Amino acid sequence: MSVPTSQKQWLVKGKENDFDGLVYQDGPIPKVGENEVLVKLNGASLNYRDLIIPKGMYPFPLDLPVVACSDGAGVVLEVGSKVTKWKKGDRVTTLFNQGHQYGPIDIAASKTGLGGVLDGTLRQYGVFSETGLVSSPKNLSDIEAATLTCAGLTSWNALYGLKALRPGETVLVQGTGGVSLFALQFAKAAGARVIATTSSAAKAAKLKELGADHIINYVEDKNWGETARGLTNGAGVDHIIEVGGEGTLTQSLKAIKFEGIISIIGFLGGAKPKDNILEVLSGVCTIRGVYVGPRSLMEEMCAAVEVNDIHPVVDETVFSLANARDAYEYMWAKKHFGKVGIKIE
Ligand SMILES: NC(=O)c1ccc[n+]([C@@H]2O[C@H](COP(=O)([O-])OP(=O)(O)OC[C@H]3O[C@@H](n4cnc5c(N)ncnc54)[C@H](OP(=O)(O)O)[C@@H]3O)[C@@H](O)[C@H]2O)c1
Numbered sequence: 001m002s003v004p005t006s007q008k009q010w011l012v013k014g015k016e017n018d019f020d021g022l023v024y025q026d027g028p029i030p031k032v033g034e035n036e037v038l039v040k041l042n043g044a045s046l047n048y049r050d051l052i053i054p055k056g057m058y059p060f061p062l063d064l065p066v067v068a069c070s071d072g073a074g075v076v077l078e079v080g081s082k083v084t085k086w087k088k089g090d091r092v093t094t095l096f097n098q099g100h101q102y103g104p105i106d107i108a109a110s111k112t113g114l115g116g117v118l119d120g121t122l123r124q125y126g127v128f129s130e131t132g133l134v135s136s137p138k139n140l141s142d143i144e145a146a147t148l149t150c151a152g153l154t155s156w157n158a159l160y161g162l163k164a165l166r167p168g169e170t171v172l173v174q175g176t177g178g179v180s181l182f183a184l185q186f187a188k189a190a191g192a193r194v195i196a197t198t199s200s201a202a203k204a205a206k207l208k209e210l211g212a213d214h215i216i217n218y219v220e221d222k223n224w225g226e227t228a229r230g231l232t233n234g235a236g237v238d239h240i241i242e243v244g245g246e247g248t249l250t251q252s253l254k255a256i257k258f259e260g261i262i263s264i265i266g267f268l269g270g271a272k273p274k275d276n277i278l279e280v281l282s283g284v285c286t287i288r289g290v291y292v293g294p295r296s297l298m299e300e301m302c303a304a305v306e307v308n309d310i311h312p313v314v315d316e317t318v319f320s321l322a323n324a325r326d327a328y329e330y331m332w333a334k335k336h337f338g339k340v341g342i343k344i345e
Helices: 048-052 142-146 148-161 178-189 201-209 225-232 247-254 295-307 324-331
Strands: 005-014 023-030 038-046 072-080 091-094 125-129 133-135 170-173 193-198 214-217 237-242 256-264 284-288 338-344
Touching: 023 324, 038 142, 038 256, 038 324, 048 324, 072 125, 072 142, 072 148, 091 142, 091 148, 133 295, 142 148, 142 338, 148 178, 148 237, 148 256, 148 295, 170 178, 170 247, 178 193, 178 237, 178 295, 201 214, 214 225, 225 247, 237 247, 247 256, 324 338
Parallel strands: 170 193, 170 237, 193 214, 237 256, 256 284
Antiparallel strands: 005 023, 038 072, 038 125, 038 338, 072 091, 091 133
């Protein structure tokens, strides 16, 4: 495949004009440096973060204008003269924080997020450092692989980044967003038991299909933390994927086991928890903030996805690159189940 001289891309130009700050235009194809790789991107997927960047609600560093979106997957077209990891034709997926290679994240690496500080994936071609990519799992399409960059890796980091999940343990996942559905799938593949919460009966049926062992409707059962604990004979759950924040942390503290881990990933229900943080002592648990994850964990996750033939849950409505703004509106209107995919020609 020959490389053209220009491409279509979505830029976030500003954060004052809502999704009007997203602009679809022609852009150059960056030149490949000696340690870099040119990738033909074939798939992307959206995260809540991508939506709140143009809306001006994202609290972390940005360098605008920037090519939107962190999640992408495609095929290597060209490699720089010193590249050793990749060759033409390899299938690759982007790493969220390009500088986060292994171990704990540091401040410098936290400023290397695709689609925020560095140019992202809503374009036909991208140049990335050879260490900013991982091999796509062979069992996945490029759109499926793209979903691993942010939601997948965040979930894997929650379950394996501090204290690895073990067979027979219990994981509680909140709601049916992308991160929680990955955690459900990863936990089942690990031989763990899953308690899932949702606000919707229709989504409860889908959770059952994905293998959830117990489902609690968190709107009908306001005391779902105690209910979850009851499902473990009173011992409590080992890992909690905490995405609700203000809306859920009180209940999570009721559900967690001694020495269990509550991974704070999002705050969809508000950001001001009223809880007394000292309950961490009486609960003898760890509350841990998680920020996506390093390449080393992403490689482990991709291996597990391939060996266990895990397919990420992708919403049935898939958008084209030209219609990517509609994907933003669709997700903002909460019409999605699982990940929102974008096919890039
Ligand atoms: N820290 C990180 O590195 C990181 C990485 C990725 C994402 N995040 C954050 O994690 C959060 C989840 O991301 P996502 O991509 O999974 O989002 P998403 O796909 O938009 O998740 C939406 C779902 O969350 C559930 N939900 C909403 N409010 C809830 C509440 N109060 N209690 C329980 N569930 C609730 C709902 O499930 P039901 O419809 O079933 O009720 C809803 O459908 C976001 O805040 C995102 O910004 C953080």
